[in-house]
Amino acid sequence: MRVSREKMAENRQRILTEAARLFREKGVDAVSVAEVMKAAGLTHGGFYGHFQSKDELVCKTMEQMTDHEEAYPSFDAFAKHYLSCDHRDNAGEGCATAALGLEFRHQSEEARAELTRVIEAQITRLTDALAKEKGEEANLDQLRREAIGTWSAMVGAMMMARAVNDPGLSQEILETTRDWVLHGE
Numbered sequence: 001m002r003v004s005r006e007k008m009a010e011n012r013q014r015i016l017t018e019a020a021r022l023f024r025e026k027g028v029d030a031v032s033v034a035e036v037m038k039a040a041g042l043t044h045g046g047f048y049g050h051f052q053s054k055d056e057l058v059c060k061t062m063e064q065m066t067d068h069e070e071a072y073p074s075f076d077a078f079a080k081h082y083l084s085c086d087h088r089d090n091a092g093e094g095c096a097t098a099a100l101g102l103e104f105r106h107q108s109e110e111a112r113a114e115l116t117r118v119i120e121a122q123i124t125r126l127t128d129a130l131a132k133e134k135g136e137e138a139n140l141d142q143l144r145r146e147a148i149g150t151w152s153a154m155v156g157a158m159m160m161a162r163a164v165n166d167p168g169l170s171q172e173i174l175e176t177t178r179d180w181v182l183h184g185e
Contacts (some may be wrong), residue, residue: 014040014052019061022101025092028058028107055108062114075129076182083178084153088161090169097122097156112162123147150181 003011018039022031033054034044050173051057072078081087097119104115126147133153157177161170179185 008049009039009111011042011046015047015050015057016061016064020096020178021092022064023058023061024065024094024096028100028111029103033057034147044137055110058107058111059114062096062100062111062118065118075126075133078129079150079154079178079181082176083157083181088158088174091162095155096160096163098155101155101159105164119151122151126151153177153181 015036019031019036022036022039033047036057037044037047047057052059065185071079082095093097097115101115104112112148123144124147127140127144130143130147130150131140134143157173161173164170164173
C-alpha cells in the first residue's frame with residue numbers, strides 16, 4: 001500500500017520531533033535509528049524513505065529544534081526562562097545547544113555546521129535584543145561581545161546545573177548566573 005505525500009510529510013515530522021526529544025534527553029550517540037522510529041510509531045525499515053543516514057537525521061533535527069524556538073517578549077523573560085529549574089529538568093524540550101553542544105564536536109562536519117548556524121543565529125538574536133534595550137547609540141561590536149559572553153554563561157550554567165547531583169548547587173548555579181546576566185551581580 002502506497003503512502004500519500006501528506007502522510008509521508010506527517011511521518012517525517014513525527015520522526016524529527018521524536019529524534020529531537022530523544023537526542024536532547026540522551027545524546028545523539030546513545031540513540032539508535034530503531035529507537036527513534038519506535039518512538040515515532042513507525043518501523044525501522046521506513047527510516048530510509050525519509051533520510052539517507054543518521055547524520056542527515058541529526059542535521060535536520062538540529063535545524064528543526066532551533067527553527068521552532070519559542071520567542072520571548074524581552075531578553076529578561078528569555079533569561080529567566082532559560083535559567084529556570086523547569087528548563088533544567090526538561091532537557092528533552094529545551095535548548096539544543098545546552099543539551100548537545102559538547103557532543104557535536106564528535107559529529108559530522110555537516111552537523112557541526114548546523115550547530116554553528118544555530119549558535120550564530122542565537123548570538124545575533126541576543127545582540128539585537130541588547131541593542132533594543134540599550135538604544136541606537138550602543139556600539140554593535142560591544143553588544144556582540146556582550147551577547148557572546150552572556151550566551152556562553154547561560155549555556156554553561158545550564159550544562160553545569162544539569163550535570164551536578166546536588167540539587168542545592170544546581171539551583172545556586174542557575175540563580176547566580178541569572179542574577180549576573182540580568183543585573184551584573
